[in-house]
Each structure stands twice: as structure tokens, then as C-alpha cells.
Amino acid sequence: MSIEKFDQVSADVQATPLEPVTPEAFDFEAYADYEASLLERCRVFWRAESGVLVWRRMRTAEVFTYGCRDMKTSLEWQLGGLKKSVAFKADVSNFLIPWYGIGTVASAFGADYVWKEKQAPAVRPKFASIQEALDYASAPVSQTRIGRHTLEMIDYFLDKTGGRIPISLTDTQSPLNIAGNVVEMSSFFMGMLDDPAAVKALLSRLAGLLVDFTREQIEHIGEVLVWPGHGYSSCRCFEGLGMSDDNASMISGQQYLELVAPAVEYAGRHFSGSAFHSCGNWSDKVEAISQIAGLRMVDGAFGAATDPSPNPPEPFAEVFANTGVVVNARIVGGPEMVAESVRKLWKPGMKLIVVTYCQSPEEQAEAYDRIYEICGQTGLP
Numbered sequence: 001m002s003i004e005k006f007d008q009v010s011a012d013v014q015a016t017p018l019e020p021v022t023p024e025a026f027d028f029e030a031y032a033d034y035e036a037s038l039l040e041r042c043r044v045f046w047r048a049e050s051g052v053l054v055w056r057r058m059r060t061a062e063v064f065t066y067g068c069r070d071m072k073t074s075l076e077w078q079l080g081g082l083k084k085s086v087a088f089k090a091d092v093s094n095f096l097i098p099w100y101g102i103g104t105v106a107s108a109f110g111a112d113y114v115w116k117e118k119q120a121p122a123v124r125p126k127f128a129s130i131q132e133a134l135d136y137a138s139a140p141v142s143q144t145r146i147g148r149h150t151l152e153m154i155d156y157f158l159d160k161t162g163g164r165i166p167i168s169l170t171d172t173q174s175p176l177n178i179a180g181n182v183v184e185m186s187s188f189f190m191g192m193l194d195d196p197a198a199v200k201a202l203l204s205r206l207a208g209l210l211v212d213f214t215r216e217q218i219e220h221i222g223e224v225l226v227w228p229g230h231g232y233s234s235c236r237c238f239e240g241l242g243m244s245d246d247n248a249s250m251i252s253g254q255q256y257l258e259l260v261a262p263a264v265e266y267a268g269r270h271f272s273g274s275a276f277h278s279c280g281n282w283s284d285k286v287e288a289i290s291q292i293a294g295l296r297m298v299d300g301a302f303g304a305a306t307d308p309s310p311n312p313p314e315p316f317a318e319v320f321a322n323t324g325v326v327v328n329a330r331i332v333g334g335p336e337m338v339a340e341s342v343r344k345l346w347k348p349g350m351k352l353i354v355v356t357y358c359q360s361p362e363e364q365a366e367a368y369d370r371i372y373e374i375c376g377q378t379g380l381p
Contacts, residue, residue, distance in 0.1 A: 004305040004333045013305065013332050014357055015061035018084045020076035023160040026083060032164045034086050035093040041380075042092060042235040045351070049324060052346070052375040053353045054368050055092035055233040057330070058085040065120045068099050071153040075160060082165070088364040089380060092233045092353070095166035095226050098153040098217075100146065102173050102244070106181035107144035108209050109136055125184045130191045130198045133183050134205070141213035154220045166236060168229035169217050174245035175206040175263040182206070189250065196259055203263035211270050214241065228275035232299055232328050233353040239272035240296030246278045253288030261292050268294040275299065275328075281309040286319040299328040302341040306332040313344035322349035330355040335367040339374060346375045 007013050045051045058081035060067075067073050078096050085094045103111050103123035113121035127133040141147035150170050157167055173181075179188055179202060191199050218225060226234040228242030243264065248256055268274030273294035279301065282289070289298060300316065301307035316327050329345055329352060331338045338356055345352060354371050358364040372379035 004303070004337050006305055006308050008308075012059070012061040012064065014057065014059045014330070016058055016081065016084065016357065016359070018058070018060060018077075018080045020073075021079040021083050022076055023079065026079045028162060028164045031082055031086070031093075035166060038091055038093050039235070039237060043237040045091075046235075046237055046239070048351070050322075050349050050351055052350075052371065052377050053091040053233065054089075054371055054379070055353055055355050056085060056088040056090040056094075056364055057233075057355050057357060058082065058088075058094045059357075063097070063099055066115075066118050068101065068120065069115065071098075071156045074099065074153070075157055087361045088358070089361070089368040090356075090364070091380065092235060093166065095168055095234055096157050096161070097168050097230055098150055098157060098170045099230070100150050100153060100170055102171055102177070103181055104146055104150060104170060105141055105173065105178045105206060105209050105213065107146035108138040108141050109133060109182050111181060112145060123181045125180070125182055127183045129187050130183055130195065130202050133202055134198065138205070138209065141209055142216050147213060151216065151220055154217060158221070158224075163222070163224055165224065166226045166234075167221050167224050168226050168234055169214060169221075169241075171230045172210070172214070172241060172243050174243035174247075174260075175203040175210065175267070176247045176260045177244055178206045178210070179203060180247050185247075185250075192251065192255060192259060199259050200262065203260060204266065207263040207267045211267055214267075214271065227271070228297055231277060232275055232297060233355060238297075240275045240294075241268055241271040241273070242275040242277065242297070242299075243267070244277045246280070248278055248285060248289075249280055249282055253285045256285065256288050257291060265293045268292075272296070277328075280307060281311050283311045283315040286315045290319050290323065290325065295325050297326040297328055299330065301330050302345065303331045303333050303337050305337060306330055313341055317345050317347045317350060320350065321347050324351060326351040326353055328353045328355060332357045334358060334363055335370055338367045339370045342371050342374050
């Protein structure tokens with residue numbers, strides 16, 4: 001039995017120590033060949049009714065904190081991650097992320113970032129009530145400072161990489177998460193009881209702004225775009241718009257389906273479906289989340305070292321087997337920790353992507369082989 005625990009003092013338990021690499025020093029041709037060598041495995045998995053893949057996520061702490069403010073710095077850290085990643089046995093390649101905080105769509109309502117030293121950018125809700133937000137004349141996201149910077153970052157990444165490296169959308173928040181950056185949260189949640197029609201109206205409006213800005217990003221990124229994006233295992237041949245929906249943990253499953261899911265489904269319909277992510281333990285909502293029309297993937301934290309409140313694996317195996325929905329399972333720790341969770345996650349009919357963070361290529365190879373052994377599948381030699 002593994003004894004690994006969540007590291008309470010770590011700034012980012014999912015991050016990997018690495019060195020930045022300049023575009024001039026990066027071998028783009030070699031990385032493009034590496035990505036291409038994995039595409040068929042990913043394509044076969046995506047089309048299959050069940051199966052397993054492994055993604056060794058190369059997350060860089062600096063990119064998701066203060067480093068995102070400077071696109072040159074962000075790119076160099078991310079290229080360092082891509083360079084390091086090829087030494088780790090995996091089925092899905094890593095990709096570039098034009099990450100610039102989570103206030104992207106909130107900027108349409110006049111929000112801008114608050115920058116604290118060595119911290120990720122934050123936004124403060126501008127409105128005390130839902131009605132105030134509905135009365136506000138929002139702007140297209142692309143016309144805001146945050147939106148313009150995000151598009152400029154995408155263009156910069158494309159220019160410096162010659163359009164040879166896969167790129168995802170920026171960190172996409174769900175309409176419910178965006179609402180928490182627009183309206184003071186206690187007021188918003190009270191509105192779910194007092195004025196559900198206003199809640200649905202605001203979430204619908206946020207979904208429209210999200211769809212429009214997503215389309216603009218797609219126009220910039222072009223053929224190197226990978227889905228679902230950001231924290232999900234992503235590939236050019238995968239589908240669905242990945243959204244972070246952490247505020248779902250604050251409401252009941254029934255409230256989610258009645259008030260929130262319609263806006264999520266609206267956004268997903270424009271991009272071949274959607275993918276759901278929440279930090280923490282959201283296992284009590286797997287039944288509700290599984291009912292989202294067009295759902296393609298769900299993401300969760302498993303194992304004691306991954307999250308202060310990780311998910312129990314069993315409900316995910318029970319609900320998502322034989323549905324075609326991919327479970328993107330993040331598991332921090334060594335091979336034994338990974339194997340312990342996979343034994344409980346895997347059952348016939350599952351579509352499972354195991355996301356690992358093993359610190360050495362040797363540990364990663366061991367974890368990879370054990371995953372495939374447990375699932376009775378054939379991995380890379």
C-alpha cells in the first residue's frame with residue numbers, strides 16, 4: 001500500500017523541475033516527428049469503445065504563476081518541458097498552452113488582473129448582484145486587454161515555433177466558473193434559489209462570449225490546435241471543448257443539471273462536445289455530470305499525493321464504463337501509487353487516460369508498463 005501524501009508546502013505538486021529552452025536552441029523537427037509518431041495510437045484510442053493511454057504531463061510551475069505575464073518567458077519554460085518530455089515513455093505528446101490566468105471571459109465585464117508578487121494573476125468580481133452583471137454592456141473578449149494579450153501570445157508562439165508545435169486554447173473556464181469572477185459568489189449562489197431565470201440568463205450570456213472568443217483563438221491557432229486543451233490529455237485527433245468547472249462542487253447535482261448544464265452544452269455543441277474538469281473530490285456528482293449532452297471527457301485527481309481531497313476511483317469506473325466518455329485520471333506519485341489507483345479505475349468498457357508525473361524516465365517506464373499490464377492492453381515496447 002502506498003504511503004505517499006499530498007505535499008502541503010509545495011507550490012505546485014503537479015509541476016516538474018526543468019530548465020527553460022530558447023526557440024533558437026529547440027529542435028522543432030525532432031519534436032514534430034515525436035508528436036507524429038504518437039498520433040495513430042491516439043486516433044485509434046479515440047475511435048475505440050474502450051482502451052487506455054498514458055500521458056506524462058510536463059507541467060511547469062512558473063508558466064502557471066507569475067511567468068505567464070511575459071510570453072517570452074512562458075514559451076521558454078514550456079519548450080523546456082517539451083524537450084524533457086520526450087525521454088518519458090507515454091502515448092500522448094505534450095503541447096504549448098497560451099496560459100494567461102483564468103479571468104479571460106470575465107474581462108468582457110471590465111475585469112482586469114491583480115498581480116501579486118510571484119503569484120498567478122487574479123480577478124475580483126465587479127458586481128454585487130446578477131442583475132448588475134446582466135445590465136452591463138459587455139465587450140467582446142478579443143477587445144479587452146486580457147483577450148488581446150492572449151491572442152498576441154498565440155501569435156507569438158506560432159511565430160517562434162514556425163507553426164510546428166501543437167498548441168491548445170488558453171485555460172477555458174466554464175460559464176459557472178466565469179460567473180464567480182463576474183458576480184460576488186454568495187450573491188450568485190443565492191440567486192440560484194431566488195432568481196434561477198437570471199442565473200440561466202447570465203450563464204447563457206457567458207457561454208456566448210466564451211464561444212465567440214474560442215472561435216477567434218481557433219482562427220489564430222489553425223491546424224496545430226489540440227483538444228480538449230489545457231489540463232486535459234490533448235491531441236489533434238481528440239474532440240470537445242475542455243472547461244474548468246470547479247464551482248460545480250458548491251451546488252447539488254440537480255442544480256447543476258437544471259441551471260448550469262444548458263450553458264455548458266451550448267458551448268460544447270459548437271466544438272464537437274465538451275470536457276469536464278473539477279479539482280477536489282467531485283465523485284458525488286459523477287451521475288449528474290455523465291448526463292451532460294455531448295460529454296467527451298472528464299478529468300479528476302486520484303491518489304493521495306495529487307489533491308488534498310482526491311476522488312475515490314470506484315464511482316468513476318462504475319458510471320463511465322461503456323459510455324464512451326474518457327476518464328482523464330491525474331495521479332501524482334511513483335509507480336506503486338499509479339498502479340494502486342489504476343487497479344480501482346479500470347474495468348472492461350472504460351476509456352481511460354492515465355496522467356502521470358513520475359520524476360524519472362525509469363520510474364515512468366515502470367508505471368507505464370504496469371498500467372498496461374493491469375488493463376490487459378498492449379502498450380509501446
